[in-house]
Amino acid sequence: MQAGDWTTDMAIRAAWMSFVGGATQGEIAARLGISTARVHRLIAHAQKTGLVRFQIAGRPSDCLEIEAALVDAHGLSSCLIAPDIGGGDDASAIRSIAEVAGPHLASLLANPALVQLGVGMGRTLKAAVEMMPRIQRPDLSIVSISGSLTRKLSANPFDVVQQLAERTGGEGYYLPVPYLAESVAERDTFLGQRSVQALLERARASDLFVIGIGSVEDDGHLISRDLILREEQRDLIATGAVCDLMGRFIGRDGRLVPAKLGDKAVGLPFEAVRGARIVALAGGLGKLEATRAALRAGLITDLIVDESLGRALAVAEGARQARSA
Numbered sequence: 244m245q246a247g248d249w250t251t252d253m254a255i256r257a258a259w260m261s262f263v264g265g266a267t268q269g270e271i272a273a274r275l276g277i278s279t280a281r282v283h284r285l286i287a288h289a290q291k292t293g294l295v296r297f298q299i300a301g302r303p304s305d306c307l308e309i310e311a312a313l314v315d316a317h318g319l320s321s322c323l324i325a326p327d328i329g330g331g332d333d334a335s336a337i338r339s340i341a342e343v344a345g346p347h348l349a350s351l352l353a354n355p356a357l358v359q360l361g362v363g364m365g366r367t368l369k370a371a372v373e374m375m376p377r378i379q380r381p382d383l384s385i386v387s388i389s390g391s392l393t394r395k396l397s398a399n400p401f402d403v404v405q406q407l408a409e410r411t412g413g414e415g416y417y418l419p420v421p422y423l424a425e426s427v428a429e430r431d432t433f434l435g436q437r438s439v440q441a442l443l444e445r446a447r448a449s450d451l452f453v454i455g456i457g458s459v460e461d462d463g464h465l466i467s468r469d470l471i472l473r474e475e476q477r478d479l480i481a482t483g484a485v486c487d488l489m490g491r492f493i494g495r496d497g498r499l500v501p502a503k504l505g506d507k508a509v510g511l512p513f514e515a516v517r518g519a520r521i522v523a524l525a526g527g528l529g530k531l532e533a534t535r536a537a538l539r540a541g542l543i544t545d546l547i548v549d550e551s552l553g554r555a556l557a558v559a560e561g562a563r564q565a566r567s568a
Contacts, residue, residue, distance in 0.1 A: 254289040309553040316560045320544045327550040333527030336549035340526045345374030357450045359384040364401040365455020367526040372403045383413030386446040389510030390422040424507045456525040457487030458533040486533035489513045497539025
């Protein structure tokens with residue numbers, strides 16, 4: 244056994260003794276014949292590498308109230324609010340969402356009636372999949388609903404098809420084209436390929452869709468992953484776009500904006516899946532306008548956001564209703 248394997252094996256054994264068996268570090272040290280300091284390092288290793296995960300049953304009542312408000316305001320089937328964990332930044336918000344969304348996605352995908360999942364991409368969605376417990380669904384198909392590549396034809400790090408296939412034992416199907424083409428002519432070339440047409444038809448027939456909600460601001464994945472140019476970003480903002488929804492761009496009213504970039508998307512348009520069950524994830528206050536727009540588009544059936552964003556959405560909706568009263 245190699246040193247790394249031995250450390251992992253010992254870390255797992257120490258974790259079981261500690262968190263399941265309730266043994267003290269001194270007792271574990273005596274049983275394993277190692278020092279207490281070594282036991283401490285092994286348990287820390289188990290936690291750091293994800294060998295030990297904690298799941299907290301329930302959520303604060305404030306979160307439940309926000310969920311009810313958003314379900315009522317937007318006619319959602321469900322809403323999950325991830326509690327504030329005190330970081331005050333997007334990274335903390337995404338980490339909290341992942342803890343809630345990971346097990347939730349696993350429970351959805353464990354349903355044997357669900358045989359195909361259509362997936363988008365995004366930083367929050369990627370984090371959620373990383374926290375998703377492994378399940379055995381070798382019969383499950385996972386299909387990308389948008390181009391899986393960047394404009395440079397490199398892999399998009401926020402594409403989660405492979406991760407989901409590993410977590411479920413299912414079969415993943417990439418869409419081997421860019422998220423956004425360089426031109427409308429290039430988009431038409433991609434869409435004219437039989438293999439692309441077949442994958443899009445397969446994606447359209449998914450039983451469930453899980454997507455991210457993107458913004459057009461600097462902290463969105465479009466800019467951070469060089470999926471669009473700065474001049475294209477300026478054009479989007481000038482047309483009133485606040486949200487990237489499956490590669491299409493919408494304004495605050497939830498309607499498509501006349502941005503040239505919207506004609507270069509390679510993937511399913513969201514109108515193609517309207518009426519299906521669509522779970523959307525978004526994290527951080529920077530996604531407020533984008534999430535409001537996505538909800539107004541009337542596409543999303545299930546929403547998962549962090550507490551700060553959820554509260555801001557509820558407050559904004561309350562203010563809107565007060566103005567229209």
